[in-house]
Amino acid sequence: MRIGAHALPNRLFVAPMAGVTDRPFRQLCKQLGAGYAVSEMVTSRRDLWDSLKTSRRANHEGESGPIAVQIAGTDADMMAEAALYNIDRGAQIIDINMGCPAKKVCNKWAGSALMQNEPLAVQIAAAVVAACAPRGVPVTLKMRTGWCDEHKNAVQLARQFEDAGIQMLTVHGRTREQGYRGCAEYETIAAVKAAVRVPVVANGDIDSPEKARAVLAATGADALMVGRAAQGRPWIFREIGHYLATGQHLAPPLVAEVRRLLLAHLQDHYQLYGEGTGVRSARKHIAWYVRQLPGGEQLRQHINATLDAAAQWQAVADYFDALGARMDRLPAAAAAAAASNEQQIPA
Numbered sequence: 001m002r003i004g005a006h007a008l009p010n011r012l013f014v015a016p017m018a019g020v021t022d023r024p025f026r027q028l029c030k031q032l033g034a035g036y037a038v039s040e041m042v043t044s045r046r047d048l049w050d051s052l053k054t055s056r057r058a059n060h061e062g063e064s065g066p067i068a069v070q071i072a073g074t075d076a077d078m079m080a081e082a083a084l085y086n087i088d089r090g091a092q093i094i095d096i097n098m099g100c101p102a103k104k105v106c107n108k109w110a111g112s113a114l115m116q117n118e119p120l121a122v123q124i125a126a127a128v129v130a131a132c133a134p135r136g137v138p139v140t141l142k143m144r145t146g147w148c149d150e151h152k153n154a155v156q157l158a159r160q161f162e163d164a165g166i167q168m169l170t171v172h173g174r175t176r177e178q179g180y181r182g183c184a185e186y187e188t189i190a191a192v193k194a195a196v197r198v199p200v201v202a203n204g205d206i207d208s209p210e211k212a213r214a215v216l217a218a219t220g221a222d223a224l225m226v227g228r229a230a231q232g233r234p235w236i237f238r239e240i241g242h243y244l245a246t247g248q249h250l251a252p253p254l255v256a257e258v259r260r261l262l263l264a265h266l267q268d269h270y271q272l273y274g275e276g277t278g279v280r281s282a283r284k285h286i287a288w289y290v291r292q293l294p295g296g297e298q299l300r301q302h303i304n305a306t307l308d309a310a311a312q313w314q315a316v317a318d319y320f321d322a323l324g325a326r327m328d329r330l331p332a333a334a335a336a337a338a339a340s341n342e343q344q345i346p347a
């Protein structure tokens with residue numbers, strides 16, 4: 001699969017998740033079989049570009065390509081400027097956020113709120129494409145099926161986005177009104193796929209190799225995007241890839257491998273955020289890795305009381321040493337435990 005000049009190694013993508021898919025997590029998923037990953041969203045508000053949060057998100061040092069950066073905002077000129085800001089910092093593909101349901105985003109007519117205002121949504125897409133084209137940077141876009149059940153306009157919008165020069169569309173199979181509740185539906189994604197020529201990526205509730213195969217079959221999509229199910233389970237990309245290629249399941253990962261991956265993930269985390277912030281933001285990742293593992297809850301409570309990186313790292317190492325003495329591989333059920341649909345919902 002290609003986006004512009006970029007050939008992607010496979011069609012399994014990491015979903016952008018603010019506060020989760022930072023550079024260490026994206027790299028980890030890519031190492032474990034994801035072909036492509038989109039960054040956390042970067043605001044189009046120029047006054048926030050100097051903030052620590054935005055400068056971190058816009059820093060792609062050492063990241064393997066193609067580097068895709070998602071931008072969010074509501075003003076076409078500001079979005080075009082934000083695209084250029086990120087291209088200057090290494091972005092090779094720009095993705096426009098029209099899927100975020102968060103109130104603080106939608107109240108400002110950004111994210112999925114833009115789906116309610118088709119002329120503005122298309123104006124933004126066209127402005128970003130016009131800004132990126134001279135730099136040879138393709139523009140992609142991520143949206144939902146619509147604002148609410150009564151107004152599912154993903155197909156109409158998809159046609160207009162394609163005409164505006166958008167080169168790939170991702171559709172999360174829920175409306176804005178649904179938030180993350182209920183189940184994703186795939187009929188609308190199939191209808192979008194049938195309506196446009198650009199690649200279409202199916203997203204929503206893909207949490208197992210079987211589900212991945214079923215969503216591909218139901219939608220005819222060119223690629224799949226996985227978000228919450230990769231939290232604490234970044235090897236899901238290799239599991240899905242192997243299953244799609246062979247029809248066989250991989251064995252759950254070795255405890256020793258998970259130990260190595262998580263400890264390296266923590267080091268990368270401390271390096272990006274510094275020890276104080278790094279220790280706090282690593283907690284959720286550790287908790288995701290060990291949910292449903294024996295003694296996982298005790299480890300979670302223990303690390304929540306720790307502010308020291310060396311102590312956090314050591315507690316995780318000790319936990320996996322003890323687990324490794326009891327079992328070689330993660331139990332199948334724990335390895336496959338999908339993130340709950342209700343968890344980690346942005347405010």
Ligand SMILES: Cc1cc2nc3c(=O)[nH]c(=O)nc-3n(C[C@H](O)[C@H](O)[C@H](O)COP(=O)(O)O)c2cc1C
Pocket residue numbers: 015016017018019020040041070097098099100142172203204205206225226227228229343344345346
């Ligand atoms: C914590 C969190 C943060 C998210 N942040 C973004 C974001 O910045 N941009 C975006 O387009 N979608 C964002 N999403 C939505 C995901 O990209 C994805 O569409 C959604 O989680 C459904 O896919 P899944 O069922 O595989 O998780 C976020 C989702 C979560 C759970």
